[in-house]
Amino acid sequence: MSTKNETEKNEPLVSDEPANDAKEAPVIHSSKPHSPKRFTRLTYWFSLLCALCVGLILGVLLMLTRLQGTISTNAELSQVINVYHNIQDNYYQKVSKKKLINGAIDGMLTSLDDPFSQYLQSDESTSLNDSVSGSFQGIGAEVQQGKNAIEIVSPIKNSPAAKAGLKSKDLILAINSKSTAKMTVDQAVSQIRGASGSTVTLKIQRGTKTFNVTVKRARVDQATVNGESLAGDRTIGHIQVTTFAENTTSGMKHVIKSLRKQGAKKFIIDVRGNPGGLMNAALSLSSLFLKNKQVIMRVDNRQGSEEVYRAGKKYDNGFKVTEPVEILVDNGSASASEIFSAALQENGRAKLVGSKTYGKGTVQTVVPLSSESEMKFTVAKWLTPNKTWINKKGITPDIKADYPALANYALISSDETLKPGAVGNEVKLLQENLHDLGYEVKETGLYDQQLVNAVKQVQTKAKFADPTGEFDEKTRDALYREVSVYLLNHDNALNAAVKDIQK
Structure with a gap:
């Protein structure tokens, strides 16, 4: 999840009344006539000199502190620099400087042991941009780093991955016979994606079983919001949200308006298998269903300060959904899906129905490093309105219900x-x-x-x-x-x- 949103802050109270600190100058007895004007000028210049001295001392101390920090940082990085120069000068064959630098950056992020912190290079950063803007060509599955393999967070609904039967928590052991044990997430994504109509063979582990699946790539629309009136009750609109992207909220507004015209008076929002996406999309979608000023989520940064996000016009532009709502969730509902679900559940706006959600409670941001690379890394953890951190725990639904056992069988190998x-x-x-x-x-x-x-x-x-x-x-x-x-x-x-x- 990336965030570009303004957060609530307590502004300092400022009085409109001018401060009245002026006091009458004391009378000093002297053999010479007293000059109040001259005394005031001396006091002014003396105060100014003191202020300058204090400022100079503080400036020197700040400079020394920064210098000490720089010296300390340089000392800590000296080993990295030594390794770089040794490889450049003494390795038995020439090595690209760019390759070494990329490896160093990637190594630092990998050492965080955080599957959501990644170094993205040109084609990989393009993939990220595609994923939040709308569509791409591939199989349509959100993945993350697992233990010695790539783990599927969730296949996107109606995507080739979903149609092939891939599920949340499946491990991808190999891609076209290449082991994923040492692959980064982005290396795996670049291997999985490809031209529409081409195929990719994945070796999958589900529980104790392993099997191969060949998936035909296609154009995947990640930002689709689909809705229809239920055949058995036309007053209920069933709306599926496949991901949280830039146009998700506008898509929801369009579907809601359309279903209202068809007679819908209640809505079931389906975020099962929704791997998440943009935090801003989760905020704006949640705001549609909440009263202004209700808390959507909280974000805690490393300094321990809390930023509170509340429903309001800046997110929903005044468009509100006041009809009864329930939300369908499962273990493939992650990240932004969980922000949305928890916001409505804890504000008493909607019940959650299904199975426990995935459990991703961290926030990522993207920092450009060059014209060809960028860094996505975790900057904070997010909490529900009730200050619960759902990371690796998930959200428990109000009504538990799941698919039949048939949905959980391993796939039959296509080998x-x-x-x-x-x-x-x-x-x-x-x-x-x-x-x-x-x-x-x-x-x-x-x-x-x-x-x-x-x-x-x-x-x-x-x-x-x-x-x-x-x-x-x-x-x-x-x-x-x-x-x-x-x-x-x-x-x-x-x-x-x-x-x-x-x-």
Whole structure:
């Protein structure tokens, strides 16, 4: 999350009355006639001289303090400088100065052990700009540094990653057979992204299981806010927010106006799988649903000072949503999604329905380092209105409800075609999926005739010209389309929210 917002500050109280400190000069007895005017001038010049001396002393002390700090800093950096010159002068082959400097910067940020602090170079900084402005070409998954792998924070809804079945907390062990163990987040992102229509193969670990998934890249719109009236109750508008970007709030206003015209009088805001984004977007979106001056969030910096952000016209331009609201969340709801959810929950504006959120309670900013690079790093932690830090804890929903078990199965590997007679975990996983979808199969781990018949039924539903009963990549895609439809029709969280908001 990056922030460019003004925060509340207590302005000093200033009196309109002029200060009246002037006192009558004391009378000094002398053998010479007393001159009040001359005495006043001497007092003035003496005071001025004292002020100059004090200022000079303070200036010298400040200069010495800064000089001492500079000397201390130079001493601390001398090792880094020595290493740099030694490599430049004595390494067995020439090394690019730029490469060494980039490595030093990257190393310092890596040493923070903070997955959200990163050194971004030209193509990587462009990716960041794309992510907050609207769209890019890739698979559509927010990722972070995990232990010896890249971890998926959340796939963006309706993105290639989501359609391929990737989930929050999945670990990407390899990208096109290249291990991610030593990759930075941005190196991984540059490997994953690519031209629309091309493919990338990811080795995924989910729990104790590992499998490969081939994902076709496409144009991903990160700032989409979609809404529709529920078929069963046209007075309820279901609004999905896929990320928090520059145009998210304007998109929300447009959808709300449209749904109102269609008769919507209540709204269910869906931020499940929303990985977050811009802090300013979270502030402005939250303000739409809160009364002016209600606290949206608090930010604590390293000095211990607190900045409070409140709802108001500067965020929402006077547009307010006063209808009843509930929010759908899950473990893929992170960062800005959690700011929005906590703000409405703790102000008594909305109930949260679903499962516990991801738990990201830090704020990042981006600092340009050159024309080709920039640094994104953590500058503060944010707290909910009630001063709770949800980092690595998440937010507990008011009403717990989740998808069926089918949603949590590992993905069936796309590496090979499963055929009759095959035995193993992949076969058993296929049987588990088909069984939960209602097909007559037993979870034996053997590709028997019963499984052949079920696979043929899937292929027939998908209008295959020649249903073979073999489970290939094309059949895998057909199966997961069917899984998606099933989960959509068995959305326990949405059903629970609808039931509660209808009361």
